[in-house]
Amino acid sequence: MRQLLRAVIFGILGYLIGAALTWLIRGGSMGDEVCVVFGYILGLIGWLFGIGMGDTWVREWFGLPARKYEVTGWKRYLGFSTDHKVIGVQYLATFIVVLLLGGVAAMIIRFELAQAGEGILNADRYNQVMSMHGILMVAVAVAAILGSFGNYLVPIMIGADDMAFPRLNAVTFWLIPPVAIGLLAAPTLGSFDAGWTAYPPLSVVNNGGQILFVLAVTTFGLSSILGGLNVITTIVTMRAPGMTWGRLPIFVWGAFSASLISLLTTQFFAASLILIAMDRVAGTVFFNGGAGGDPLLYQHLFWFYSHPAVYVMVLPGFGAVLETITHMSRKPLFAYKAVVVSFLSIAGLSVIVWAHHMFTSGMAEYLHGPFMFASEMISVPTGMVFLSAVATLWRGKLWMKTPLFFAMIWIFQFLMGGVTGIFLADVVTDVSLHDSYFVVAHFHYTIMGGMLFAFLTGIFFWFPKITGRMINDRLGIIFALWLTIAFQLTFLPQFWLGTNGMNRRIADYPEQLEGANLMSSISAFILGSSFILFVYILLSGAIRGPKAGGNPWNASTLEWQVSSPPPEHNFSGQPTVVGHPYGYGTAGSRHAEFADVTVAAAPPEQPGTDQGGDHE
Amino acid sequence: MDQQRRNDWILFGSFWAVFSVVGFYLVLGIDLLPAQWAHEAEVVDDAYILLMGLSIPIFAGVAAALLTSLIRFRVKVEGQPTEDGPPVHNNRNFVRLWIASTLMLALMITVNPGFIGIAELRGEPSADIVVEVQAQRWSWKVNYENGAETFNQLYLPADRRVRFDITSLDLVHSFWIPGFRVKIDAVPGRVTHLYVTPEGVGSFEDDFNLRVQCAEICGLGHAQMAMPVTVLEPADFDAWVSDLAEGA
Amino acid sequence: MAMTTTPEADHSRAAATYRPAANRLGLWLFLASETFLFAAFISSRFVVSGTDQPEHLNQGLALLLTLLLLLSSISAFRAEAAMAHDNRKLFHREMLTTIVLGLLFLVGVGVEFNEAVADFPVGTIYGSSFFMLIGLHAFHVLTGILALGVVWNLGRKGHYSSQDHWPVEGVVKYWHFVDLMWVAIYPTLYLFGGS
Numbered sequence A: 001m002r003q004l005l006r007a008v009i010f011g012i013l014g015y016l017i018g019a020a021l022t023w024l025i026r027g028g029s030m031g032d033e034v035c036v037v038f039g040y041i042l043g044l045i046g047w048l049f050g051i052g053m054g055d056t057w058v059r060e061w062f063g064l065p066a067r068k069y070e071v072t073g074w075k076r077y078l079g080f081s082t083d084h085k086v087i088g089v090q091y092l093a094t095f096i097v098v099l100l101l102g103g104v105a106a107m108i109i110r111f112e113l114a115q116a117g118e119g120i121l122n123a124d125r126y127n128q129v130m131s132m133h134g135i136l137m138v139a140v141a142v143a144a145i146l147g148s149f150g151n152y153l154v155p156i157m158i159g160a161d162d163m164a165f166p167r168l169n170a171v172t173f174w175l176i177p178p179v180a181i182g183l184l185a186a187p188t189l190g191s192f193d194a195g196w197t198a199y200p201p202l203s204v205v206n207n208g209g210q211i212l213f214v215l216a217v218t219t220f221g222l223s224s225i226l227g228g229l230n231v232i233t234t235i236v237t238m239r240a241p242g243m244t245w246g247r248l249p250i251f252v253w254g255a256f257s258a259s260l261i262s263l264l265t266t267q268f269f270a271a272s273l274i275l276i277a278m279d280r281v282a283g284t285v286f287f288n289g290g291a292g293g294d295p296l297l298y299q300h301l302f303w304f305y306s307h308p309a310v311y312v313m314v315l316p317g318f319g320a321v322l323e324t325i326t327h328m329s330r331k332p333l334f335a336y337k338a339v340v341v342s343f344l345s346i347a348g349l350s351v352i353v354w355a356h357h358m359f360t361s362g363m364a365e366y367l368h369g370p371f372m373f374a375s376e377m378i379s380v381p382t383g384m385v386f387l388s389a390v391a392t393l394w395r396g397k398l399w400m401k402t403p404l405f406f407a408m409i410w411i412f413q414f415l416m417g418g419v420t421g422i423f424l425a426d427v428v429t430d431v432s433l434h435d436s437y438f439v440v441a442h443f444h445y446t447i448m449g450g451m452l453f454a455f456l457t458g459i460f461f462w463f464p465k466i467t468g469r470m471i472n473d474r475l476g477i478i479f480a481l482w483l484t485i486a487f488q489l490t491f492l493p494q495f496w497l498g499t500n501g502m503n504r505r506i507a508d509y510p511e512q513l514e515g516a517n518l519m520s521s522i523s524a525f526i527l528g529s530s531f532i533l534f535v536y537i538l539l540s541g542a543i544r545g546p547k548a549g550g551n552p553w554n555a556s557t558l559e560w561q562v563s564s565p566p567p568e569h570n571f572s573g574q575p576t577v578v579g580h581p582y583g584y585g586t587a588g589s590r591h592a593e594f595a596d597v598t599v600a601a602a603p604p605e606q607p608g609t610d611q612g613g614d615h616e
Numbered sequence B: 001m002d003q004q005r006r007n008d009w010i011l012f013g014s015f016w017a018v019f020s021v022v023g024f025y026l027v028l029g030i031d032l033l034p035a036q037w038a039h040e041a042e043v044v045d046d047a048y049i050l051l052m053g054l055s056i057p058i059f060a061g062v063a064a065a066l067l068t069s070l071i072r073f074r075v076k077v078e079g080q081p082t083e084d085g086p087p088v089h090n091n092r093n094f095v096r097l098w099i100a101s102t103l104m105l106a107l108m109i110t111v112n113p114g115f116i117g118i119a120e121l122r123g124e125p126s127a128d129i130v131v132e133v134q135a136q137r138w139s140w141k142v143n144y145e146n147g148a149e150t151f152n153q154l155y156l157p158a159d160r161r162v163r164f165d166i167t168s169l170d171l172v173h174s175f176w177i178p179g180f181r182v183k184i185d186a187v188p189g190r191v192t193h194l195y196v197t198p199e200g201v202g203s204f205e206d207d208f209n210l211r212v213q214c215a216e217i218c219g220l221g222h223a224q225m226a227m228p229v230t231v232l233e234p235a236d237f238d239a240w241v242s243d244l245a246e247g248a
Numbered sequence C: 001m002a003m004t005t006t007p008e009a010d011h012s013r014a015a016a017t018y019r020p021a022a023n024r025l026g027l028w029l030f031l032a033s034e035t036f037l038f039a040a041f042i043s044s045r046f047v048v049s050g051t052d053q054p055e056h057l058n059q060g061l062a063l064l065l066t067l068l069l070l071l072s073s074i075s076a077f078r079a080e081a082a083m084a085h086d087n088r089k090l091f092h093r094e095m096l097t098t099i100v101l102g103l104l105f106l107v108g109v110g111v112e113f114n115e116a117v118a119d120f121p122v123g124t125i126y127g128s129s130f131f132m133l134i135g136l137h138a139f140h141v142l143t144g145i146l147a148l149g150v151v152w153n154l155g156r157k158g159h160y161s162s163q164d165h166w167p168v169e170g171v172v173k174y175w176h177f178v179d180l181m182w183v184a185i186y187p188t189l190y191l192f193g194g195s
């Protein structure tokens, strides 16, 4: 608490000092974008020092003894904690809040679009709300699974006691609140209205809020890069004895390949945004067509990151869903090796398809064919993931609890998104569909249906591990069905709208399209209200759900062999991995042994007994 | 036991067949696409329908597998599960078959609506008339070959191949005619080209998709940055253009 | 299934056996990621202005700058080797040399900027790329000098030994990397193409 307060004060002071110094040096007014830039940078540094980076890390760098705070209980979650489990929960809570904020923006969008003509928003406000929705949701999609489950589970799953760089991990998380504050503060400078893609020249000439967008999103990129670095290093160097690459749980592989992408491509996003900032405040002309610059440069840089980013969103999602499916259907993951190869080839292919977002941008036509080809090829490894998911279910013993419901719905919805991606990857159809609502529907099926449903799968699957309690399963299934049906009714009409002449990012549209829009809007409200149930399920489960015990799903991987929530250093003895993670169906198969006790992979257990690692 | 496995597959097969039939009926039986006002629209729509046709069996297959699993393989669990599924870790041949067929399918799509479609859509880079379009926040200026100029109005002759030379004075805009199914961005500092052969005589009054709509966000007036398109008989068009040029 | 709890043992496991490998890998990954950042800016230069070059490029100064950095890489290397052999005096001297060479480089960049503003200002497309790339690199040189300074200071106070000098190793690797990036930027701005 004290740290948090200090961080806020240091952040504000930093901002004021930075802005004031710049103002003194160059004149003008304090609200100038240059002042905002330097204010933001100093504010960010102040915030990080305030929250506790200086007390440990920086002091150590200068050879001073680190200060340590002994905070326990729920207060840990409000400060600079280096425990990966605390950080995972911090991510989880933060991104659920951001998701709800972005969802409220979506509700405003749909309210405006329910009827043709100008409703509650004028065109300007509409663009701002839409851009805010887009960027908040993209942030959720990129970081929610990797940040929360990646942090919470990867170390436990590989038998480590923490991440490789715990303090870097904390900094990575504490970079996120300034991002949210920066974005939400943008309206004070006139907000940003160029969509989440922020194409110049629009993003160079629009309101001052765009500079906050640039700064905040660059910070977010920094956080992604550092997070990716940490996850990879952890997986490479911290595996428990016996945890060979072939025995890693599939979620770890998902996190690994997603981290590879975010470690190596996010720079291009940062670069594209920095160039915008330069054009805005330093007078460079990178995107000024009149002065010899080239607006397409931005699109190339931007999509070189932002296409791979969609796999940063779904690869951990693949991992979470496959993990759930194999445990809940009590069958080994089908074709484990092929799936791992697929993950890595998705990561590899993802960096050579970016220009499929630019088929109508005016770029050289000889580039269309190769990029179309590469984009179609990505469906092959992705298809492998589907085969694995479906074949794992086939003849399993499906235990239809909430997580498995979500996982199965995920398969259906992501297929919808993936197959419509093929329509967009095809130049001929994309020439018609680009920037229409078909694209909007495509990416809601992939991001929301793919990433968000995987996130929900993970939340419900690991909820007992994180909180130590069970949710109300009946309510969970009601939520799943409610959400899914409303989701189809919201976004299916948008495919039709796209093919029938409705383009994206408009507050007003031809009256002829009113029917489908109204349907989409009404369904969206039904969809939105389902999240009230979601919040209720989580809160009531966390507060007074029945105790879960260490291994409520009777699952085989390491995180289930310790108490719920896991003890401070995860394991009380050194775990040694002795076998495949998913030994279901093979009598006597074991994944891991602990120093003195042996934990069977999946021994039939009596309900409610606490197995393994209890500290009571 | 074997009987049971056979039943699984039979159920799966029947679902697949039913879903595919329903899917084909929905896609091909119901007219999902708007009226076509250009030769290019036919090419694009054919590609769209072909892709739809190819994705329906994939879709039906996955949906059938999910539904079959839900019906046949769910178990009632009291407390904690006591039974595991069969220890099937892999089935090499099946994986090979799957990868080979998805690869084939992907290649097929790349070739057929893909490369062949692109060739058909682009055609020869020759045109009967050239129309210059200039985008500027938030309006369109159109110049015809003989000096005629219109503002936020586009007139085109039917059955003649038109080349648009498009540019922008300020931001990136996008020149989209939904009735023609084609679009290209208007980029400051560049001239982009688009070839279309309008078919049939009509105007915005007949179909609201006969309009040029800006499809790249450009701020306040983006939604309103549209102009009606009128397709005339070639003779009428010639008369209209020369009238306008003389008047100017 | 109770297990014995020995958190202290866990701690030492993490501290002693795992860290050096992790640090090293972390640094390499960081440098790989930085390489992509430079790659983004370097490729931008070619995308927007091909290999066009303005007339007034100060080739002599650029060559001098390149030499300064290459020399500093050598002294940095010798500093690390000195620490590995517990030769503190040499370490001290070579570190200082590296820092001074780095500072000289920054001065040179300042001079170059002053000239360049007149010949190809920021508002031209080559000027944009030029200031962006050199500025980005100079920022890295600056952070490198700061880090070298911290390590030099700690080394002076006897914080490191031949057994335990990861910070020296890390900062010197970073310095080599910064030099390497200059070796990519120098031809990008000064050598390719012609006016």
Ligand code: HEA
Pocket (backbone or CB within 6 Å): A197, A310, A311, A313, A314, A356, A357, A375, A376, A378, A379, A380, A382, A383, A384, A386, A414, A415, A417, A418, A419, A421, A422, A424, A425, A426, A430, A433, A434, A435, A439, A442, A443, A446, A447, A450, A451, B058, B102, B103, B105, B106
């Ligand atoms: C999680 C996010 C996510 C994911 C996973 C994907 C996945 C894919 N996307 Fe999508 N996409 C977005 C998010 C995502 N996309 C977003 C946000 C945008 C809009 C950005 C903006 O402009 O704002 C976008 C836009 C977008 C475009 C640009 C549209 C335009 O603006 O004109 C294209 C074009 O090629 C495209 C293609 C694809 C393809 C080919 C895949 C493939 O990866 C899909 C692969 C999966 C399958 C194909 C299904 C499973 C496969 C099988 C069952 C095997 C058999 C099938 C075949 C062989 C066909 N996407």
Ligand code: HEA
Pocket (backbone or CB within 6 Å): A099, A100, A101, A102, A103, A104, A106, A107, A109, A110, A130, A131, A133, A134, A135, A137, A138, A140, A141, A194, A195, A196, A197, A440, A444, A447, A448, A452, A490, A503, A504, A505, A506, A507, A524, A525, A527, A528, A529, A531, A532
């Ligand atoms: C994770 C990604 C994600 C998610 C989950 C969503 C969720 C939703 N999105 Fe969005 N969307 C994007 C990512 C996402 N979106 C992106 C990237 C864009 C592009 C932006 C751009 O073009 O730049 C976009 C654009 C976009 C558009 C197009 C705007 C335009 O082009 O003009 C529309 C229009 O319908 C839309 C609708 C919705 C709806 C109805 C939901 C719903 O599913 C939301 C449901 C959730 C909630 C509602 C929140 C929880 C509920 C409560 C807190 C209770 C209170 C609610 C009530 C008032 C009932 N989104």
Ligand code: CUA
Pocket (backbone or CB within 6 Å): B137, B138, B172, B173, B174, B214, B215, B216, B217, B218, B219, B221, B222, B223, B225
């Ligand atoms: Cu012009 Cu949108």
Ligand SMILES: [Cu+2]
Pocket (backbone or CB within 6 Å): A306, A307, A310, A354, A356, A357
């Ligand atoms: Cu993409």
